[in-house]
Every structure is written in C-alpha cells, then in structure tokens.
Amino acid sequence: MRLRIGSLAPCLALTVLTACGSLTVPPADLVIVNGKEPESLDPAIISGQADGRVVSSLFEGLTRYNARTGNPEPGLATEWSVSDGGKEYRFRIRENLSWSDGSPLTIQDIVYSWRRVLEPATVCEYAGILYSVHNARAYHHGQLKDFRKVGLRIVSPNELVVTLNHPTPFFPEICAFPVLATVPRQPIEQHGDRWLLQPGIPTSGAFTLRSWRLNDRIRLRKNPHYWDQENTRSEVVDLLPTSDPGVALNLYETEVVDIIWDKELIPAELVRTFLQRADFHVTDNLGVFFLRINTTQAPFHDRRVRQALALAIDRERIVNKITGAGERSATSLVPPGIPGYAPPQGLGHDPERARELLRLAGFPGGEGLQPIDYLYNSSRLNEKIAIEIQSMWQNQLGIKTELRPLEWKSYLKDQRELRYGVSRSSWMGDYLDPLTFLDVFGSHNGNNRTGWRNSTYDSLLAQAERNNDATGRMARLRQAETLLVSEEIPIIPLYFNIAMEGYRSDRVKGIWPNFRAEHPVRAIYRSEPASETTAPTPARQ
Amino acid sequence: MLVVSFLAFMLVRLAPGGPFEQERELESAEAKRLLREKYLLDESLPRQYFHYLGQLLQGDLGNSIKHPNHSVNDIIAQGLPVSILLGGLAFMFSLFWGVVIGSVSAVARHGGVRALADSAAMMSICVPALVIGPLLIMIFAIQLRWLPVAMLDSPLHLILPVLTLGIYYAGRVGRLTHQGVLTTLQSEFVIAARAKGLRETTILIRHVLPTGLMPVISYSGPLLADLLTGSFVAENLFQIPGIGVFLVQSSLNRDFPLIVGLALVYALLLVVLNLLVDLSYRLVDPRIRQD
Numbered sequence: 001m002r003l004r005i006g007s008l009a010p011c012l013a014l015t016v017l018t019a020c021g022s023l024t025v026p027p028a029d030l031v032i033v034n035g036k037e038p039e040s041l042d043p044a045i046i047s048g049q050a051d052g053r054v055v056s057s058l059f060e061g062l063t064r065y066n067a068r069t070g071n072p073e074p075g076l077a078t079e080w081s082v083s084d085g086g087k088e089y090r091f092r093i094r095e096n097l098s099w100s101d102g103s104p105l106t107i108q109d110i111v112y113s114w115r116r117v118l119e120p121a122t123v124c125e126y127a128g129i130l131y132s133v134h135n136a137r138a139y140h141h142g143q144l145k146d147f148r149k150v151g152l153r154i155v156s157p158n159e160l161v162v163t164l165n166h167p168t169p170f171f172p173e174i175c176a177f178p179v180l181a182t183v184p185r186q187p188i189e190q191h192g193d194r195w196l197l198q199p200g201i202p203t204s205g206a207f208t209l210r211s212w213r214l215n216d217r218i219r220l221r222k223n224p225h226y227w228d229q230e231n232t233r234s235e236v237v238d239l240l241p242t243s244d245p246g247v248a249l250n251l252y253e254t255e256v257v258d259i260i261w262d263k264e265l266i267p268a269e270l271v272r273t274f275l276q277r278a279d280f281h282v283t284d285n286l287g288v289f290f291l292r293i294n295t296t297q298a299p300f301h302d303r304r305v306r307q308a309l310a311l312a313i314d315r316e317r318i319v320n321k322i323t324g325a326g327e328r329s330a331t332s333l334v335p336p337g338i339p340g341y342a343p344p345q346g347l348g349h350d351p352e353r354a355r356e357l358l359r360l361a362g363f364p365g366g367e368g369l370q371p372i373d374y375l376y377n378s379s380r381l382n383e384k385i386a387i388e389i390q391s392m393w394q395n396q397l398g399i400k401t402e403l404r405p406l407e408w409k410s411y412l413k414d415q416r417e418l419r420y421g422v423s424r425s426s427w428m429g430d431y432l433d434p435l436t437f438l439d440v441f442g443s444h445n446g447n448n449r450t451g452w453r454n455s456t457y458d459s460l461l462a463q464a465e466r467n468n469d470a471t472g473r474m475a476r477l478r479q480a481e482t483l484l485v486s487e488e489i490p491i492i493p494l495y496f497n498i499a500m501e502g503y504r505s506d507r508v509k510g511i512w513p514n515f516r517a518e519h520p521v522r523a524i525y526r527s528e529p530a531s532e533t534t535a536p537t538p539a540r541q
Numbered sequence: 542m543l544v545v546s547f548l549a550f551m552l553v554r555l556a557p558g559g560p561f562e563q564e565r566e567l568e569s570a571e572a573k574r575l576l577r578e579k580y581l582l583d584e585s586l587p588r589q590y591f592h593y594l595g596q597l598l599q600g601d602l603g604n605s606i607k608h609p610n611h612s613v614n615d616i617i618a619q620g621l622p623v624s625i626l627l628g629g630l631a632f633m634f635s636l637f638w639g640v641v642i643g644s645v646s647a648v649a650r651h652g653g654v655r656a657l658a659d660s661a662a663m664m665s666i667c668v669p670a671l672v673i674g675p676l677l678i679m680i681f682a683i684q685l686r687w688l689p690v691a692m693l694d695s696p697l698h699l700i701l702p703v704l705t706l707g708i709y710y711a712g713r714v715g716r717l718t719h720q721g722v723l724t725t726l727q728s729e730f731v732i733a734a735r736a737k738g739l740r741e742t743t744i745l746i747r748h749v750l751p752t753g754l755m756p757v758i759s760y761s762g763p764l765l766a767d768l769l770t771g772s773f774v775a776e777n778l779f780q781i782p783g784i785g786v787f788l789v790q791s792s793l794n795r796d797f798p799l800i801v802g803l804a805l806v807y808a809l810l811l812v813v814l815n816l817l818v819d820l821s822y823r824l825v826d827p828r829i830r831q832d
Contacts, residue, residue, distance in 0.1 A: 025694040040610050047563065120571040123579075128568045142571030196610045213619055214608065216693065216782035240692075240780070247780050250678060250690040409558030409795055416562070446566030 028219065028238040030508075030526050033248045035262035037214060037241035041196050043181040044117045044124045049428070049517075050262070052178040054218055054239055057521040059181030060205040062091050062110065062160075063172050067523035070514035072172040076110060076182060076204065076227075077160075085468050086167030091160045091175075098225040099184060099202035107154050109204075113182045115147055126179040129430060132168040166465045169473075170433040177430060181205065206232045206522035215241060220521070233510055233525035258508050258526055261519065263325070263500040268381050271325040271500075279504045282326050283513040284337055286429035287497030288437065290330070291389075294418050295490050296451035299369060304361040306489035309372075309422070310347040311354035312396040313389060319495050322384045330493035332485050333427075333441075334434045337515050341434050341474050346485030346493060351396040358397055366398030375404050376424035377411040385494070386424065415449050423449075426497070432516065434477045435464070441484060441491070452490035457483050542808060546597065549804035550590050553797050560606040560795040580606060580797075593801070602805070603798035607791070613802035617784060621806065623693065624783030627775070628768030630703045635710035635768075636761065640754065642711070643718025647726070647753075648745060662719070665712025674705040674778040691780045698779075706775040710764055714757055721753035728752070751825050758825060762818035766811040770803075 038051035043059050046052055056065070064075035077091040097105040117124045118140045131137045134151030138144035151163030164171065174180070182204040187195040195201060201209060206228070207220035218239045222232045240257065242248045248265040251257045260266075266274055274280040299305045315329035328336075332343035355365075363369050374390065376382040383405065390401040401422075406414060415423050429436040439445060442461055443453035457480050464476035485493060499517040510524035559582075567573050577583050581592055596603055602613035639662075646658035681701060682690035689698045725731060726749060734744045776785040784803060791799040 023693060023696055023698070027694075037608075039607060042610060045609055047565070120569050121575050123567065123572045123576045125563065125565050125567060127572070140572070141569045193604060193609050194612065194615070197615065213782055214611065214616060215620070215776070215780065215786050242780060244777055244780070246675070247691050247778065250683065251692070251780075254683060254686070254690045256690060256692065407793060409556075409560075409562045409793070411558075412562040412564065413558040416566070446568055447564075449566075 028234075028236040030234040030236075030259075030521075030524060031238045031240065031257040032259040032261065032521070032524075033242045033251060033257050033265060034218075034239040035241070035264065036243040038218070041209065041212065041218070043113070043178050043183055044122050046178060047125050050241070053261075053519075053521070054220075055178040055181060056205065057207045057220055057237075058203045058205045058209055059178070059183055061113075061175050061177070061180045061182060062093075063176040065176050065516065065518040065520055067510065067518075067520045068512040068514070070516035070518040072176045075176065076105070077175075080172065084163075086169065087164045089162045089164070089171055090155075091162070093158045093160060094227055095158065097204075097227060099204060100208045100223040100225050101200065101202045102225055103202060105182065105204055107157055107160055109185060110160065110182050111152055111154060112185050114152060114180060115150075116183065116188075117179055118147075118150065124179065126177070126430070129174055129177055129179060132164050132166065132171065132174070134163040134165055167468050167473075169470060170431045173431045173433075206520075207237065210236070217241070228522075232522045234521070237521055237524075239521075252502055258503060259511070259524070260502040261499075261517075263498065266325075266500055266502075268323075268384075271323075274500070274502070275325060279502055281501050281503070281511075281513060283499050283501075283517065284328070284335065284515060285497055285499040285517045286335060286432070286436075286515060287426060288330055288333055288335055289327075289385075289424075289426045289494045289497060290333065291492040291494065292415070292420075292423045292425045292450045293490055293492065294420055294422070294451055296418055297421060299361065299363065300421065302361050303488055304357040305363070306492075307347060308354040308357040308361070308397060309393065309399075310489050310492040311350045311357070312392055313492065313494070314349045314392060315494055316349070317392075318385060318388055322381070322388060323495060325498055325500055327495040327498050330495050332481060333491065333493050334437045334481060335429075335496040338432050338434060340470060341477065343434075344478055344482040344486055346482075347489065354397060358399075366400075369399050371400040371402045373404055373421035374401050374424075375406065375411060375414055375420035375422070377408050378405040382424050418449070418451050422492075425449075425491070428497075434474070434481065435461070438477060438480055438484070450490040452488065454483065454488060457488075542805065542812070545808040546594070546801060546805055547590065549801045550593060550797075551586065553792070553795070553800045554586065556792070556795060558795060560797060562795070580604075593798075597805075602802035605791075605796055605799045607794040607796040607799065613798050616787060616799060617802060617806055620782060620784035620787060623781060624776075624785060625769050627699065627702055627706065627781060627783060628765070628770070628772075630699060631707035631710065631775075632761075632765050632768050634703055634707035635714050635764070636757070638707070638711040639714025640718050640750075640757065643715040643757075644722055644745065644750070646715070647719045647722035648741070658715075659719075662712045662715035665708045665715065667712075668708075670705050670709055670772070670774045670778075673708055674701070674775065677701050677704055678778070691778070693779075693781050702775045702779040702781055705778065706768065706772050710768070713760070713764075717756045717760055718754065721756045722749055723753075725749045725753035754825065755822070758818060758821060762815040763811065766807065766814045769810055769814075770807045 034053060035050035038054055039047050040051060041054055043055045046055050060075045062075055062077040063072040066073045076094055076097060078094050080089055080091045082089055093107050099105050116122050117127050118130060118136055120140060120142050127140045135144055135149050139147060139150050153161045155161050184202040187198055187201050191198055203223055206223055206226045208223050210219040210221045212218050220237045222235050223229060245265045245267045248260050252260050293300050293306050295301055319327045319329050331346035331348050334343045336343055374386055376386050386403045390403060393399045393401055414420055427437060427440060438461060440447045443458050460476050460480035464473045467473040467476060503511060507527060509527045511519045561576060581589050605611050605613055605616055642658045642661050646655050649655040678690055681688045688700055692698055731744060731749060734748050772785045773789045776783045787799060788803055791803060
C-alpha cells in the first residue's frame, strides 16, 4: 500500500485541533504582572522581590506585612513581648492553625522552617538575616552542629522564645521576611528540590499553589484553611512572569492584566509619559543606585581621588535628564524615610573642590591618570548614566573614562574579583533599618566588593548593634555612614530608587503606597465593572 | 549525540562567570562548598562529564541550576509540547503559503500577479520577526482588538505568534518553490505531458510540483527542527511558554545542565527530522520510488 501525503493531513489536523482544544485556560479574578520569573518559590531559596511576593502569598511566618503600612503585624503569632533589654522575644502562636490541606500546623513546623534556613545544605542566600539570633551564624557556617544551642526555644505548644545576640528593634519585621515563612516538612523531605511541583502541597499562607508553569504564569487559589481567610479578597490570582516591558505594557493596556508592579517594566523612554497618567503610582522605596570604587587599585587607594570623583558628579542632572521618574538624588547610602534615622549629608556637587582635591593628590587637571575602567551590566539606563558620568569627569576633572559593559554574570564576576576601577551598583534594603545598607560595607561582608576595610567603621557598627538605647544606636549608625559617604568614599551614591506601579484605582482595590513597596496579594481585588470604554479582550472571555 | 553532548558540556564551561554568581554573596563558606558539591563542580571536567553521561543513560538530564525546583526534564516536558504546537502550526503555514506564492510566481502569466507573489516572498524574507511581530500586535491586537496581545490561553492566542514565526520561512519556501518549479517546467517529461494535451493545472499539480518541491523537502527537515525547538523572538514577544526562551536564558544564566539538555533535544530533533525527510523523498518523487 502506498502512503500518500494527503492521507496524513487529516491526522495532522486532528492532532493540532486536539492540542489547541486543551489550551483554553479559565480566567483568574486578578492578574498581576510580577516581573521576572521567580527562580524558586521555596522561601529559603528565593533571591528577589518577584520571588518574595509569590512566596509571601503562599507561606507565612510569625509576622506578616500590613497591607496599608507595610509594617509587621501578627501572622502565625498573635502577639509577642520583648525582655532582657531587647534580647529576648517571646512569641505566642495562634491556636488551631492549619495547613491548606486541613492538617494541623504546629510550632515545630515554624522551628523546622527557621532551622532549614540556617542549614548550610539549604544554601539560603538570605540566611544572614537570622544572624542576630544567638548562635545562628555559627550554625550556618557549619561551626556549630547542635541546633539546640541556637537561640530558639519552644517553651510550650504555643510559645516560642527567641534569644538574640544583641537588641534588634526591627526583629518583628525580620520575622515577616518571606525567607522565614513556615514550610511543610513532609513534602520537602519526601521530594527534595522538586517539592513545590507536587500537586496540592500544603501552604501556610493566604493562597495555595494551583499551578506553576515557567514563563507562563503562577496561579494561586485562596486557602480556605488560612487563619484570616475571610480577608483574602480574590479567589484565583494569576502572577505573570514577564520581564519584557513591551509585553507587560501591551497586556496592561489591553486590560488582560490588572496590575504592573515592577518599575523595570516601564521603558525608560516612556517613564515621563506614564508619570502623567492617573493609573501610574510612584512611591519612594528602599533602594539606592550607587558606584563602587575599587579602593585596592591606584589611584583609588587615595581617598582624595575618590572624593574628587564624587564631588564632580552632578546627580540632579542624572535624575532630571536620565531617570526622570521622580527619583531623588543621593549623597547618602541609606534612603531618607527610615523612622528615627536622618542620613548624613554626604559629598554633593562641588567641581571646584573636586579639582583642588585632585591637584592635592598629585593629578592636577587629571594629568598622569590612566583612564578609569567603568564597569556596568549592559542596559540602556546604565549606559546612559555611564556616558553622563564619563562626560562629567572629563569636563570637570580632565579624567578619561573607558566604559566596559558586560552581561550580568560576567559583570558580577569582575565586580567580585575587584577587576574594575569604578562599577555601577545598587542595593535594596530588606528591612526598615539603616543596618540593612550599612552592613554591606563591613570589612568582612562578602557584598562589600570595593576592597575597602575600615576598623573604625566596623567598630561603629558593632557598637550600634550592642546599644540598647534606640537614639544612641542610630547615632552610631549615622557616624558610620558619615565615614562612608563623607570621608572615605569607597562608594558614590547617585540616586534613590522609586517604585512605580500601574493599576486603575477605580478598578483595583487593596493597594496602598508604602515605603517597603509591600502589597500583600491577599488584600487586593478587582472591583467590577471594568472600564466600559475598552472592548473586552479574548483573554477575558 | 555523544559528540553533541560532549561539545555542549565542555563549551558552556568556557564562558566567564558561573551559575552561582549573584548580586548577594553567600555568606557561609560551608554553604558554598555544599552547593558546588551538589552540582559536582569541584570534580574534574571528565569526571563531571562521565557522571552526566551515566545520568543521561537513565533518561535524567539533571537539575536546572537557575530554577532549582525544576529538573531539566521538567522544563523540557513543560515547554517542548508548546514549542512543537507553535512550530508545527508555523511549519504548516509556511509550507502552504510558501508553496502557493512560489508556484504562482513561477507559473503566472500575468506580470502583475507574478510581481505581487515575488514581492510577497521577498518581503517575508527581508522583514525580520522582530519587526513583523510588533506590527501584527499593533494592528490586530491593540488597534482592531481582534486577537489577543500575548499569552497562550486559547487557540486564538496562537494566530499572531504562528504568523510571526511562519512568515519568514514562508518566504524562504516560496523562493525555493519558485526555483524548483521553474527548473522542472523545462524538463522533457513536462514537454511530453503538454504534447499529450494535459491541462496546465494538472501538469503543475501532478507532474511539476512533486519534482519541483524536492528542494523544499530537503529544506523542511532543518526548518521543522528550527521551528519545533522554539523561537526566542516569537515566544518572547507573545509570552509563549515554550523552550525557545530557555535556549537564550540558560546561556545567560550559565545554567549548565539546562544548556546541555536543550542542545541534546535540538540535536535529536535535527537528526530525526532529517531522517524523516530522506524517507519522504520516496513518497513524493516518482523517480526515487522507481529506483
């Protein structure tokens, strides 16, 4: 029998039709463009804000973020008390807590989750957030093997006592950090790394994980056993991993999605246009853009050269001409707005003084200086900023700068190995305290990456940590920051980041601007009807 | 396949920076050591490779480093069917449309029709998907609102990505068809068929196309492999969860196991599809059947 191509056509058509038929996805109650694809939804393994937002929806810790203020509020713990001069926290755990499958959630699950964060084998990027707990650092570094010696103690089925090394006023906020959320022991031990892909995994937060398909969506469904389930406002929520600004805006403008909450998704060229619109909301947030200087390399080992570089930069010009979304120029590392802390006024724009310092350092008019190797990760924004700074240093100081864009991993490697002169950098704070920024430049912190080591700075941080008095503590931290941004200058702060979120306030409810840019999904819901001026799209059928 | 796996495995390790290069440094040296141990990165390259081969023989492509909750098998199992569906449809579209415009431009007697078909083929080749895709989105999804702008929620969502992906290849197929048909039209058996008084349409469909399409058939193997393994541009423009996006991302992320796994899938598809193409010559060309 001869096989004819024509006879294959119906089979092929049938296959295609069947495949197409299985595509139809029922719509969600709320759709959010969440930024880049989360690397993991395992609280202990997350590495970015996009991951954290999903994880906070699925799993909860002793405290959680308040939807309006972003401040910590009771989560799995109903209340806590502080004693021993701020070094002991006693948490009372809620009665009758359940996992999403209805099984009991116990205090042992909470301790298991914290222990897992500290186990070296878990490889938790954020384990350091628990270092204020007694012996946590030693356990995480493998120097202490007995977990019972770590400052966590179950004193009754509903009471957990945490002993700290030093007073940590922001400890309740640390407990809300998604990394410390409570995870289910049984599926983790049974399935290892792939536990999150198992159907029906028990969750401790407001939602369960309905599906997770890479580059498509994460679908959450309301957890009926969550202790505060009556305040979970949406039944089914889709979080889309979209890192392409074009796609994100197309989806938003055609009303396929309700919210875009990542400023990276607004193309720099369009930022000013979107700022004019009522549905784009800008708030300050806990991030800073700065330059690292390689202090191990000549001539940057001379702090006068570093100061001259900082003084020659006109930051106002950068925020007005390049970023343009309302960012504030920065002369300090810590963004203003942290309660009880006023960052020092670092080095501003003073070209005259910059030239004088350069002359004193032996390089009048930039003579005798090799071109500066300016390292940055390739992106249009970084390039524009680099070109602007290149021109400022050339015009004000007579110094040439060679720009060196690299893709992300190569850039990180060169930065870590100190193979640069000046390097573009940024940092997002994890909690509302100056330490989340200042700690980075401690002599032994792996994130320092400037080669700058200063015993006075380390000592000021240590004194601040030991200080029981809030005012005295902040004063020490301010002294440390003054050293960093006014005298030593291993870094040059440029501007403070802002958060930019797109949502129509008449249609989406439950989002309140706050400094942490924390918007718990449990509080957000779509208030119908949608705008009548826009035709419905196929995705909303 | 062995050569492909070896080359892919060794080459990816030449790139600067590693998979664990992060903005935030891991603070614990013990954690760093355990992480490298987990992925055998402290072993010699030949040992790592032989270990990988051992896994491969059991059908296990290893764990993704960038997406630690997913194995490479999971990622391919999620993305490949989508890429196959999208690529398969784009393949059918480009073959059908390419053969139509190629044949028309070769046999049309009317200069205007021929010029139109020629320009359609040339335009398709010259304008890249990166331009066609946004253009289609602008017209059909944003202005007219006839079709969805992105995602893969219904069969309707496939139309624009299929066109974006298929138009370029339709142009290529059109040019190949054009040349093949023109050459065949001058063959003796076509002259004989005309002498017998057969109609031009019958000559074209029954005698010219089966022979004239041989270059298209040769090309269809690599074409299908290209289309089935996903397209970074189309998948990215429309947020289609295929494996095309991973081909680029895995390299940027230095996700060694995923890069090698995808290279193997691509190579396997290429080999199988070329084999199928060789077999299909028998179905189409009467001269090969007779041999």
